Amino acid sequence: MxxxxxxxxxxxxxxxxxxxxxxxxxxxxxxxxxxxxxxxxxxxxxxxxxxxxxxxxxxxxxxxxxxxxxxxxxxxxTAIRPDEARELYGVRGVLQGYAARLCATLQPEPSLRAIEGATEALETAAAAGDTRAVVAAGDSFYAAIAEGSGSGVLRQLLLSVHNRLFLLRSLAMARPARVQAGIAAYRAIRDAIVAGEARLAEELCLRHSEDGAALALQLLRDAEEARDAGLDPRRRAAS
The missing domain is CATH 1.10.10.10 (Winged helix-like DNA-binding domain superfamily/Winged helix DNA-binding domain)
Incomplete structure (x- = not known):
């Protein structure tokens, strides 16, 4: 046997x-x-x-x-240092921009529907003041774009960068001004993709990521000041 x-x-x-x-x-x-x-x-x-x-x-x-x-x-x-945050947001902008350009070129119908659904979910979550739902909707928005790019490698790279920036993005979305700016940016990106304006979609993603990087660096500075003062950085971020 x-x-x-x-x-x-x-x-x-x-x-x-x-x-x-x-x-x-x-x-x-x-x-x-x-x-x-x-x-x-x-x-x-x-x-x-x-x-x-x-x-x-x-x-x-x-x-x-x-x-x-x-x-x-x-x-x-892992605690992200300011220089790492700057690099991660830079990489994210390039990857997201490339994904948006491909998605706007290919325009797969399921991805277009998912992008629209994520935009609506973001608006609903923002109106309810639900930070976690806002972050989740933003993730769904870019996941739909990545899926629409047709590149599995690109999806994996974006997921890795998104995970590493999760806490910073959550803190950013606790600020109403950032949420409203994000909604406007997502709408513009959505419209560019639906219109097939690949270059514009890429540029808008890069710009949105640059804005996110600027806020992230400020959040890291605020968090450091809050720790020095014995405060909770998350409470400081929401102020």
């Missing part, structure tokens, strides 16, 4: 992916703040996984830039 064991690699990959997603959601959901340490015991309790599995998942998130692992200090949520 040939008692050959069945392959187990696919199960391992599935387990790691699920564990990474759980930890990623905890970080992006605000359970852990930038710079905060990630105790293995707490993560094991959160996920029900072993320390070895948690460590493996953390290494995956380190590759995404969400987690920083330092010798003798352990893992922590």
């Amino acid at each position: 040939n008692d050959v064991p069945l392959p187990v690699a696919p199960q391992v990959v599935t387990l790691r992916s699920a564990l990474e997603e759980t930890l990623r959601a905890a970080i992006l959901g605000g359970r852990f703040q930038p710079g905060e340490r990630l105790p293995e015991r707490e993560l094991c309790a959160l996920t029900g996984a072993s320390r070895a599995s948690v460590r493996e998942a953390l290494r995956g998130l380190e590759g995404e830039g969400l987690v920083t692992i330092r010798p003798h200090r352990g893992p922590s949520v």
